[in-house]
Amino acid sequence: MLKRSLVLLFMGIFALSCGVSKDIRDQRNLLSGTWTLDDVRFENNTGMFKAVVFNDADAICFEGSNWFFRDNNSTGRYTIKEGSLCEGGDRFIRWSVIKNPADYTSQLQFKFIDDKRKDISGGLGYRLNITELTEGEMTLKSNVTVNSKPVTVVYEFSKQ
Incomplete structure (x- = not known):
């Protein structure tokens, strides 16, 4: 009987440890929905930057872009x-x-998929630090290197 109770206890602890933390669940819930990327800017370095963001388009193209996050899948x-x-x-x-x-x-990490949800990026993706996330605003930052000097790319969003 004691052995059976211990096994059930360890199984319960294991199941709880494999789940997503409450903090992560709360952030996923806040992130879910439609956002507008209002501004892309650069910190920690001076000068003008022309940057291709996410290996996709110039940073200026992302300003005004709409982002949709579905948390259930x-x-x-x-x-x-x-x-x-x-x-x-x-x-x-x-x-x-x-x-x-x-x-x-x-x-926040993401990778590109096709319209059938198949990976098209060969497993490569992007990670952005979440520095602010509220019901109406989100700020993400990414640290990159330009000419051997650190630059932080800042993405400021508002929720629709």
Whole structure:
């Protein structure tokens, strides 16, 4: 009887440890929905930058883009408006919120998928630090290197 109770106790602890933390669930719920990327800017370095973001388009093309996150199946998309510098259209993604093991901060990670939810990026993806996430605003940051100097790309969103 004691052996059976111990086995059930360990199975319960194991099941709870494999689940997503309440903090991550709360962030996923806040993230779910439609967002507008209002501003892309660069910190920690001076000068003008022309950057291709997510190996997709110039940073200026992302301003005004719409992002949709569906939390029940971790899929979504972002839509870039057509313009003289920008190839418009939808880009489909699979996303998740994780804890960065180095400093326990939250990160949004995503990779590109096709309209049938199949990976088209060869397993490669992107991670952005979540520095602010409320019901109406989100700020994501990504640290990159330009000419051997650190630059932080800042993405500021508002919820629709």
